[in-house]
Amino acid sequence: MTVPAPLSQRSDMVVFLNGAFVPADQARVGVMTHALSYGTGCFEGIRGYWNDAAEDVYIFRPREHFERMHRSCRITSIALPHSVSELTEIARELIQRNGLRENCYIRPFAYKGDEVIGVKLHGLEDHFAMYVWPMGDYVSTTGLRCGVSSWRRVDDNMIPARAKISGAYVNSAFAKSEALRNGYDEAIMLTSEGHVSEGSAENIFLVIGNELLTPPPSENILPGITRETVMQLALRELGRNTRERIIDRTELYIADEIFLTGTGAQLAPVVEVDHRPVGLGVIGPVASALQRIYGDVVHGRCADYMDWCVPTYGKNAAIAMPTAPLAMPTAPLATGAATGAYATAANGAHAPKAGANGKAHKPRTPTSRTPAATRK
Numbered sequence: 578m579t580v581p582a583p584l585s586q587r588s589d590m591v592v593f594l595n596g597a598f599v600p601a602d603q604a605r606v607g608v609m610t611h612a613l614s615y616g617t618g619c620f621e622g623i624r625g626y627w628n629d630a631a632e633d634v635y636i637f638r639p640r641e642h643f644e645r646m647h648r649s650c651r652i653t654s655i656a657l658p659h660s661v662s663e664l665t666e667i668a669r670e671l672i673q674r675n676g677l678r679e680n681c682y683i684r685p686f687a688y689k690g691d692e693v694i695g696v697k698l699h700g701l702e703d704h705f706a707m708y709v710w711p712m713g714d715y716v717s718t719t720g721l722r723c724g725v726s727s728w729r730r731v732d733d734n735m736i737p738a739r740a741k742i743s744g745a746y747v748n749s750a751f752a753k754s755e756a757l758r759n760g761y762d763e764a765i766m767l768t769s770e771g772h773v774s775e776g777s778a779e780n781i782f783l784v785i786g787n788e789l790l791t792p793p794p795s796e797n798i799l800p801g802i803t804r805e806t807v808m809q810l811a812l813r814e815l816g817r818n819t820r821e822r823i824i825d826r827t828e829l830y831i832a833d834e835i836f837l838t839g840t841g842a843q844l845a846p847v848v849e850v851d852h853r854p855v856g857l858g859v860i861g862p863v864a865s866a867l868q869r870i871y872g873d874v875v876h877g878r879c880a881d882y883m884d885w886c887v888p889t890y891g892k893n894a895a896i897a898m899p900t901a902p903l904a905m906p907t908a909p910l911a912t913g914a915a916t917g918a919y920a921t922a923a924n925g926a927h928a929p930k931a932g933a934n935g936k937a938h939k940p941r942t943p944t945s946r947t948p949a950a951t952r953k
């Protein structure tokens with residue numbers, strides 16, 4: 578397999594830099610750039626999914642990603658020169674100009690662009706770049722072996738984890754390299770208090786008995802778009818409410834299922850933590866069901882979730898952006914009370930199951946397993 582040349586050497590690719598589309602091999606950033614020295618930038622990672630039937634690349638939840646980017650920039654005192662819809666248009670145009678007709682990754686980056694020495698956030702010039710790149714799996718989705726990291730997650734008063742700040746990724750890099758060098762696939766990071774926080778670039782979910790659990794944002798997680806997507810899918814498709822609560826390290830050892838979520842990781846089940854099997858040591862039913870549903874949703878194969886998929890080439894693309902945020906349901910639903918239909922999109926893949934008549938959809942049979950403690 579030939580390794581593609583780095584983006585900076587590609588005359589055939591286009592990037593967006595400070596207001597203009599430029600050939601990738603002509604986009605220049607100085608070696609003295611503030612963000613390069615000090616990590617003073619904010620970014621996003623967004624996926625585009627190729628849909629064969631629609632012959633389009635669906636950008637998944639760009640509005641939520643770009644809204645989060647605006648929040649990250651506010652925290653970091655970076656002026657982002659484009660609105661959420663402008664950013665979405667730039668992303669679409671980049672995919673079009675680069676002729677990508679495959680799964681891809683979109684990386685916008687807002688950063689302190691001055692070529693100066695001196696650590697601060699204010700009084701500096703803000704620059705903005707965006708590029709796209711073909712992308713497959715980021716981590717294995719067939720069962721990860723994880724280790725609890727000796728590196729603790731950055732605290733809100735150190736480098737705020739709720740902002741996607743480039744410099745904060747040194748924290749993730751320490752944890753990831755330690756995990757890989759110790760023979761694991763991925764790291765699970767604890768807060769300075771010793772509670773479970775998240776993976777190096779993923780949020781974490783546990784299934785313990787009938788409960789689906791995930792740490793709240795106050796546990797120094799990046800509030801993931803995939804995390805929120807999976808919470809909605811679990812509720813609407815499986816009738817499972819997600820409980821956000823503090824999670825102890827040893828709950829990782831007694832969980833029936835664990836899985837990681839992220840734009841890169843998608844939904845990656847964990848089968849082992851610190852050399853202990855998770856549940857039966859294989860992918861569990863909740864992770865497996867959610868993984869399948871998530872895959873269909875992001876590829877634009879589910880009619881009920883097409884608001885999340887913004888087409889790149891489609892002629893209605895410009896008006897495909899939803900105008901109001903989708904509210905997260907707050908009240909827990911009893912098992913079996915899901916109202917969502919796992920209906921598939923009418924784009925040639927499957928026929929919709931229900932929904933047009935306004936009737937509540939029959940939930941999928943929620944999967945449950947015997948808690949580890951009661952298993953023989």
Ligand SMILES: Cc1ncc(COP(=O)(O)O)c(C=O)c1O
Nearest residue numbers: 778779780799801802803839840
């Ligand atoms: C530290 C960290 N946590 C969680 C996530 C998952 O966030 P999202 O689902 O929005 O990609 C990411 C990925 O961007 C991340 O870098």
